[in-house]
Amino acid sequence: MESELKDLNPKPISQQQQQQQQQQQTDFPNPSTIAPPKTTIPSSSSPPSTSKSWRRNSPAYVRNDVYGTMGRGELPWAEKFLLGIALLTLVPIRVTECNDLSEEPKRPGAIISNHISYLDILYHMSSFFPSFVAKRSVAKLPLVGLISKCLGCVFVQRESKSSDFKGVSAVVNERVREAHQNKFAPMMMLFPGFYFDAVKGTTTNGDFLLPFKTGAFLSKAPVRPVILRYPYQRFSPAWDSISGVRHIMLLLCQFVNYLEVTRLPVYSPSQQEKDDPKLYAENVRRLMAREGNLTMSDIGLAEKRIYHAALNGSNNRLPSVLHRKDD
Known part of the structure; x- marks a missing residue:
């Protein structure tokens, strides 16, 4: 650097x-x-x-909606008037799920998902009640912080020593293995970059898929890939390159927001993938990119x-x- x-x-x-x-x-x-x-x-x-x-x-962080760069685009008065009306209404999020309904022979130990917005974790909490790795500041968030503590989430500091992350990987490995073997144990929820980030560090505009860390794949347990997408006409709910206040206000100003969820079949690793966690993680990522029509990108937090x-x-x-x- x-x-x-x-x-x-x-x-x-x-x-x-x-x-x-x-x-x-x-x-x-x-x-x-x-x-x-x-x-x-x-x-x-x-x-x-x-x-x-x-x-x-x-490209993974570029916003393409009508509100411009960082949500600062100039809007006509008619648009502002409609936004004001929408702000006073209840904002629904319509979720469309596409599930694989076949019987799963094995219980997955982790949910592997792409990361677009802080709304992602709200959906996953309501659907799977998973435990997840998150930034330490997430514990201080209203509602989300309380729920994450109740779910036994693992909180880390992003810029920490490598030895600390090795300890986190060991905890994740054990949690995934336990969830795979015990149906009453909460599954782990893993995003690219390893954890849920409340300040858009690992989120993209929804068209790209960043690499997964190998922590969830060290246990050699099956995983459930889940692909999220937020279709939009005017405002993109993606939490990528926009300030927090503008994002929340514009999100609340939409009459309706849409979320499409694709749950892929449980992915059971081959013997070769069990012996090579990096290969396991990369193959799951390629599957999600192909099924979700996503572009794989290795762009990082520094960029x-x-x-x-x-x-x-x-x-x-x-x-x-x-x-x-x-x-």
Whole structure:
């Protein structure tokens, strides 16, 4: 990361134009996998074309609804009037589930899901009552924090020592094995990046699927893949690149929000996958990407923080943004 921070000074415009022309001449990347972009960022004085390049480099975090970047788009008065009316109404979330109704020979030890919004955990809580790994700050959230404590969730600090995460992996491994063997034990709920994140660290815009950690796959127990999608016409419920206040307000201003859930059959690992947890995790991820028409991306938290810094014009605070610690 230190070597990448050396490239923060903006290049001359002529060099940027040459790079853009070279990029336009290259072939479009393979949609099955997207490599993480280089962690460099343009200055706030860079031309508009530079910010567009960041949209190309961080596609998993780009919002495409009518409310614009970070939900700050200018709206006509008619739109504002309708939003005001909708804000006074009860906001329903209509859930459509597509389940595999065949009898499952084995009980899964974990639910494996893509991560789009904080609404994800509310759905999973109402459907499976799972235990999950979450940021430590989630325990302080109203309602969700209380429920997560009752479910025996594992709370971690994101930027913690590797030894701490090894301990968390051991706990997750034991919980998954117990849930697989005991039908009265709560199943574990695993998102990409290992845990439920209340501050959109591992969430995407819903079109991409990030890698899964191997913690849930070390137990060699079967897992249940679940794919979530939020269809929308105007506002995207995705918790990706938008402030918390704007997201909640615009979410409440919709007359109805939709959630489509696809529960895939229980995935039982082969002997080769049992011997290689990384292969197990990757095969489950590829299955979910294929069935959910999702693009696999290895983009990470650092790229997301840089993208947000570019949108907010806070380039001078980039070192503190990259090394920020979250509870």
